[in-house]
Amino acid sequence: MEDQIAVIGGGSWGSALAILLAENGYQVTLRDISSEQVKEINEKGSNSNYLPGVKFPDGIEATTDLEAAVQDVKAVVVVVPSSVMRSVAKELKGLIAEETIIVSATKGIEKDSFLRMSEVLKDELRAELHKNIAVISGPSHAEEVSRGIPTTVVAASKSKELAEEVQDIFMADTFRVYTNPDVVGVELGGSLKNIIAIAAGIADGLDYGDNTKAALITRGLAEIKRLGVALGAEAMTFAGLSGIGDLVVTCASQHSRNRRLGTKIGQGKSLEEALDEMKMVAEGVEATKAAYSLAKAEGVEVPIINQAYQVLFADKNPREAVNELMVRSKKHEIEEVVQNKENW
CATH class of the missing domain: 1.10.1040.10 (N-(1-d-carboxylethyl)-l-norvaline Dehydrogenase; domain 2)
Structure with missing residues (x-):
């Protein structure tokens, strides 16, 4: 479990974070709804739709099965468009174990409710999971992160311990993470x-x-x-x-x-x-x-x-x-x- 991480969303940013985490030594399950994209990632080690020319490292397995993706993982990194964050959170509600870290890597505000993404997650996930929710944000184009170009971001949580744990998960030679309590x-x-x-x-x-x-x-x-x-x-x-x-x-x-x-x-x-x-x-x-x-x-x-x-x-x-x-x-x-x- 300690070396397993799920990334939900196989777009450019989700794929880039999966690559980063795999290079950090984690076994990454990358979940996407597109069976064609999942097949390409597993068979060719690439995601030509979103990160053309980028080779995926070992340690990444793609799947369309959300339940299988989040079983026995240290952290779930949610990287889906803001428009579907609520529906994905509803699906995740009964699937995530109580001790699992939940990281929102989506930058957006929900239509109509005007809620931030961590607020949407709290709206839908079980109350005991709320303390595990953190945010990662900052100047970080996926095209550059996936190619190991030096990048610096911030992990945010009201809990100093949680922010530092997220910092430890993502920190790499080319990916520096600061912490901030101001979610x-x-x-x-x-x-x-x-x-x-x-x-x-x-x-x-x-x-x-x-x-x-x-x-x-x-x-x-x-x-x-x-x-x-x-x-x-x-x-x-x-x-x-x-x-x-x-x-x-x-x-x-x-x-x-x-x-x-x-x-x-x-x-x-x-x-x-x-x-x-x-x-x-x-x-x-x-x-x-x-x-x-x-x-x-x-x-x-x-x-x-x-x-x-x-x-x-x-x-x-x-x-x-x-x-x-x-x-x-x-x-x-x-x-x-x-x-x-x-x-x-």
Whole structure:
């Protein structure tokens, strides 16, 4: 049991984590719903749909059988799209042993409920399992992790012991793991940055430059922090790996599916057309809906998120959205600093 780990979800990130864990010496069962994909992994040691050109190491066995995958394992790593997290959690409810560690590696917010992924897991899993739930997040494109490119992430849990246990499971020569007790901030950072990445992609599609992207990243981070703190996160978390770290890589990388989606929209495609051309899920679309509604409910000012919502869901012209951001009323850069300065 101590050397057995189940990874639920055989997409690019699930496959990359399975490779990492196998290279760390664990026997990994990778569960996916696609029988064709499972057959390819087992027979060819590859996942050409999601990680073309990457060879799987020994120690990984794929299966479509969820119950078999999670039997007698040290940890279950859940890496499925946010849209199916609840249904998978329901299936897992009676299958996971009480001592099993549960790691959410999905970055997203559930549609309609606006719950974070660890909250969805707690909603569906047995109460005695709640103490075992941790989160792993940070700037970590699967394409790079699967090839052993140095990467740094964060493991989050209110329990220091659990966070450190997850840290030990994933830590490797090319995969450094820090710990953080702020689960709310780590999950929100990993979800909300996808919205700013869509906005950055739209700017790319409009042929704007580095100045524009730097502004979106910087002011986007301010919005993420404001909304995150209103929802119970610690402000300093957003200065870390799941905040500025994940934001920078997602807004700038060729691997970013959310930036790629935004680029298509900036080039004139509708949201539906852009999504039809995407092979993988862009979590930022549903996150935009959630953040827009949450910000309204909390009374938090999030102009970039608001404009992203209007472009995605109200057919607003992207250039008009950027123009409205530029001609807003004058602001201090850091309001809380200015408010604390006498006679400034």
